[in-house]
Amino acid sequence: MTSRQDSRSVGIVQPQVARFDDPLLLACGRELSGFELVYETYGQLNASKSNAILICHALSGHHHAAGYHSESERKPGWWDECIGPGKPIDTQRFFVVSVNNIGGCHGSTGPKSINPETGKAWGPDFPSLRARDWVHSQARLADRLGIDCWAAVIGGSLGGMQAMRWSLEYPDRLKHCVVIAAALKLSAQNLAFNELARQAIFSDPAFEDGNYIYNGTVPSQGLSLARMVGHITYLSDEAMANKFGRELRAGSFELGDEDNIEFQVQSYLRYQGSQFSSQFDANTYILMTRALDYFDLAREYENDPVKAFTHASCSFLVMSFSTDWRFAPARSREIVDALIAANRPVTYAEIQADEGHDAFLMPIPRYLNAFSAYMQRVGGDS
Amino acid sequence: MTSRQDSRSVGIVQPQVARFDDPLLLACGRELSGFELVYETYGQLNASKSNAILICHALSGHHHAAGYHSESERKPGWWDECIGPGKPIDTQRFFVVSVNNIGGCHGSTGPKSINPETGKAWGPDFPSLRARDWVHSQARLADRLGIDCWAAVIGGSLGGMQAMRWSLEYPDRLKHCVVIAAALKLSAQNLAFNELARQAIFSDPAFEDGNYIYNGTVPSQGLSLARMVGHITYLSDEAMANKFGRELRAGSFELGDEDNIEFQVQSYLRYQGSQFSSQFDANTYILMTRALDYFDLAREYENDPVKAFTHASCSFLVMSFSTDWRFAPARSREIVDALIAANRPVTYAEIQADEGHDAFLMPIPRYLNAFSAYMQRVGGDS
Numbered sequence: 001m002t003s004r005q006d007s008r009s010v011g012i013v014q015p016q017v018a019r020f021d022d023p024l025l026l027a028c029g030r031e032l033s034g035f036e037l038v039y040e041t042y043g044q045l046n047a048s049k050s051n052a053i054l055i056c057h058a059l060s061g062h063h064h065a066a067g068y069h070s071e072s073e074r075k076p077g078w079w080d081e082c083i084g085p086g087k088p089i090d091t092q093r094f095f096v097v098s099v100n101n102i103g104g105c106h107g108s109t110g111p112k113s114i115n116p117e118t119g120k121a122w123g124p125d126f127p128s129l130r131a132r133d134w135v136h137s138q139a140r141l142a143d144r145l146g147i148d149c150w151a152a153v154i155g156g157s158l159g160g161m162q163a164m165r166w167s168l169e170y171p172d173r174l175k176h177c178v179v180i181a182a183a184l185k186l187s188a189q190n191l192a193f194n195e196l197a198r199q200a201i202f203s204d205p206a207f208e209d210g211n212y213i214y215n216g217t218v219p220s221q222g223l224s225l226a227r228m229v230g231h232i233t234y235l236s237d238e239a240m241a242n243k244f245g246r247e248l249r250a251g252s253f254e255l256g257d258e259d260n261i262e263f264q265v266q267s268y269l270r271y272q273g274s275q276f277s278s279q280f281d282a283n284t285y286i287l288m289t290r291a292l293d294y295f296d297l298a299r300e301y302e303n304d305p306v307k308a309f310t311h312a313s314c315s316f317l318v319m320s321f322s323t324d325w326r327f328a329p330a331r332s333r334e335i336v337d338a339l340i341a342a343n344r345p346v347t348y349a350e351i352q353a354d355e356g357h358d359a360f361l362m363p364i365p366r367y368l369n370a371f372s373a374y375m376q377r378v379g380g381d382s
Numbered sequence: 383m384t385s386r387q388d389s390r391s392v393g394i395v396q397p398q399v400a401r402f403d404d405p406l407l408l409a410c411g412r413e414l415s416g417f418e419l420v421y422e423t424y425g426q427l428n429a430s431k432s433n434a435i436l437i438c439h440a441l442s443g444h445h446h447a448a449g450y451h452s453e454s455e456r457k458p459g460w461w462d463e464c465i466g467p468g469k470p471i472d473t474q475r476f477f478v479v480s481v482n483n484i485g486g487c488h489g490s491t492g493p494k495s496i497n498p499e500t501g502k503a504w505g506p507d508f509p510s511l512r513a514r515d516w517v518h519s520q521a522r523l524a525d526r527l528g529i530d531c532w533a534a535v536i537g538g539s540l541g542g543m544q545a546m547r548w549s550l551e552y553p554d555r556l557k558h559c560v561v562i563a564a565a566l567k568l569s570a571q572n573l574a575f576n577e578l579a580r581q582a583i584f585s586d587p588a589f590e591d592g593n594y595i596y597n598g599t600v601p602s603q604g605l606s607l608a609r610m611v612g613h614i615t616y617l618s619d620e621a622m623a624n625k626f627g628r629e630l631r632a633g634s635f636e637l638g639d640e641d642n643i644e645f646q647v648q649s650y651l652r653y654q655g656s657q658f659s660s661q662f663d664a665n666t667y668i669l670m671t672r673a674l675d676y677f678d679l680a681r682e683y684e685n686d687p688v689k690a691f692t693h694a695s696c697s698f699l700v701m702s703f704s705t706d707w708r709f710a711p712a713r714s715r716e717i718v719d720a721l722i723a724a725n726r727p728v729t730y731a732e733i734q735a736d737e738g739h740d741a742f743l744m745p746i747p748r749y750l751n752a753f754s755a756y757m758q759r760v761g762g763d764s
Contacts, residue, residue: 028637028640028641029637029638185628187619187623188619188622188623188625188627188645189614189619191628191645191647191648192610192613192614192622192651193614195610195648195652196607196610196611196614199610199651199652199655200585203582203585203586203603203606204585224581225578225581225585225607228574228577228578228581229611235571237571240569240574241570244570244573245570246570253681256410256411258410258510259410259510263570263573263675265570265573265577266577269574269577269578270577270581273581294643325707
């Protein structure tokens with residue numbers, strides 16, 4: 001109970017739903033006749049509505065970024081380390097808005113929602129999405145909340161890519177853009193891991209080309225494998241060595257006991273996979289990994305990120321982590337180099353951390369300090 | 383046809399089978415009442431039988447390391463770049479023996495072989511194996527061929543680990559040990575990738591706990607996913623970037639064409655997976671990845687590789703490749719450091735190469751030159 005009353009927690013929070021009835025034209029050319037966004041807010045919007053922060057989530061994220069949904073919830077929101085009173089995104093100063101992306105499976109319009117034209121769930125027919133579609137849908141939410149300009153748009157991983165897209169699509173609607181553990185576009189290796197994850201889902205007979213949603217089955221084996229792929233790439237070699245090494249969970253190398261051998265890391269991966277498969281929607285996973293694959297910040301700017309960023313007018317904070325091999329520091333330096341060449345104000349912090357890509361979710365002192373220091377510069381409630 | 387008559391090719395080769403009727407006690411405590419080894423030889427054994435080289439294959443390898451089985455065979459053996467007249471393992475000087483490991487699926491006794499006690503294929507009941515079991519079975523083959531002492535035992539990846547095990551199990555039976563792109567034991571990340579590959583196979587309903595072998599099905603989806611996992615780890619980020627980048631094979635980012643998008647790297651991985659699944663046995667894959675997981679050179683030597691190597695009496699060549707992240711140069715340096723501390727003669731070459739783990743199969747000039755130079759020191763036919 002104490003954590004819910006912790007002075008550094010936003011405490012109990014209540015998700016809200018915003019319904020939009022004007023059509024949303026998507027990048028793929030199709031249209032949603034209307035859509036819903038589920039979101040949470042933490043802190044108070046000031047009178048001038050100048051202290052609003054938008055949080056963009058990563059591949060498998062959602063709107064529940066901080067605090068607890070109930071007294072009994074076991075874990076807080078996914079970015080509770082960074083959002084709360086006295087934390088880098090300080091809810092004593094900022095009004096924080098955290099949205100589930102469309103296409104998601106946590107309440108915003110997505111494959112599990114009803115397609116009004118057919119009266120049944122969209123399922124695999126949900127339109128293909130790009131990061132810019134999320135940006136446009138969130139601009140509608142900003143309109144609804146009366147927020148003309150975000151004090152900052154902030155995200156890690158895919159969320160960081162979305163934040164960069166915000167800076168190009170609505171340059172006048174954000175003052176700061178915080179891009180953590182992201183990249184201008186995926187590498188071939190990144191694409192390969194996403195393909196592996198999707199193939200694992202496609203290979204599950206229960207997936208039925210995404211039609212599982214109509215017949216009560218769930219491709220849990222495929223989704224579990226996909227999550228295992230993800231987990232391996234979120235953790236560094238170092239983090240895995242520190243956390244598991246070659247420790248056995250069962251069996252031994254003694255004569256006759258070998259058939260029972262299970263390494264700790266095996267059991268961890270299986271557990272993570274199984275947990276995830278009971279909570280996430282496979283069609284959403286396919287959709288989100290494709291949006292990630294298709295993201296290429298500079299594609300419409302002659303493939304030149306410098307040209308792209310000349311369209312931005314905010315300031316940037318870029319952060320990366322030394323052992324992140326999914327989106328390595330070199331990928332963040334590409335962002336920084338392009339921003340410098342485009343004459344945009346940019347601060348860059350490369351954090352020494354063993355935790356790999358997952359570091360952006362962790363309470364690493366140098367990370368939180370650098371993040372907090374930058375956020376002091378962002379206009380708050382004053 | 384020209385390649386078959388190429389002066390640097392061993393030409394057409396014929397696999398041979400050696401049958402052993404004495405029982406082989408395995409590290410797991412079980413026993414094979416007898417076994418067969420399929421192998422190939424290249425070059426001529428000299429009168430003193432002092433010029434024999436043993437090739438140890440990697441996870442999915444086999445005995446066909448060089449030359450062609452027929453005039454029409456499309457590709458030569460897997461290590462044709464390194465074995466042949468004038469190549470690092472020069473068949474004008476050496477008599478080369480290349481064996482399919484027991485547990486394999488290319489002709490040596492393995493899960494597809496008949497268990498004499500049941501009269502049907504071993505399938506999933508084939509005994510658990512360790513690298514030392516391969517070593518012991520190969521020592522029998524050496525006896526059969528009249529080879530008291532190998533001029534060198536050579537292997538890459540899992541084959542390199544097996545070569546190191548040779549140096550401890552039969553210190554008097556090899557003069558040189560060549561260990562390429564290997565490690566003293568797997569890291570937690572290595573274990574994680576192997577677990578992912580096995581789970582992909584287990585998840586395929588056609589696998590049926592390994593009993594597919596009795597009912598004519600093949601877990602090709604699972605095996606294909608497992609191979610995709612392997613391939614991603616065999617190639618470096620750089621190699622994938624050079625080879626595929628973000629090139630599209632189909633579709634485009636033009637409006638309406640997005641549903642057809644396929645990146646080159648996706649299609650490559652799927653092709654590799656599908657090819658492999660038609661050629662390899664799933665029970666063997668499970669068995670081989672477990673042998674790899676369980677390999678730990680120093681386990682029986684108080685977990686001290688220095689203590690382990692004091693039992694060796696041969697000279698060592700250790701090689702690694704700069705972009706190999708499956709068994710990185712740091713892992714080879716651990717081997718070298720232990721050898722130095724154990725007062726064993728060791729030569730180490732760390733090769734700059736973009737090709738990742740797969741580099742050990744590639745015609746990289748600095749690699750072939752360093753390998754050839756070392757092999758000059760190995761007693762040949764003189």
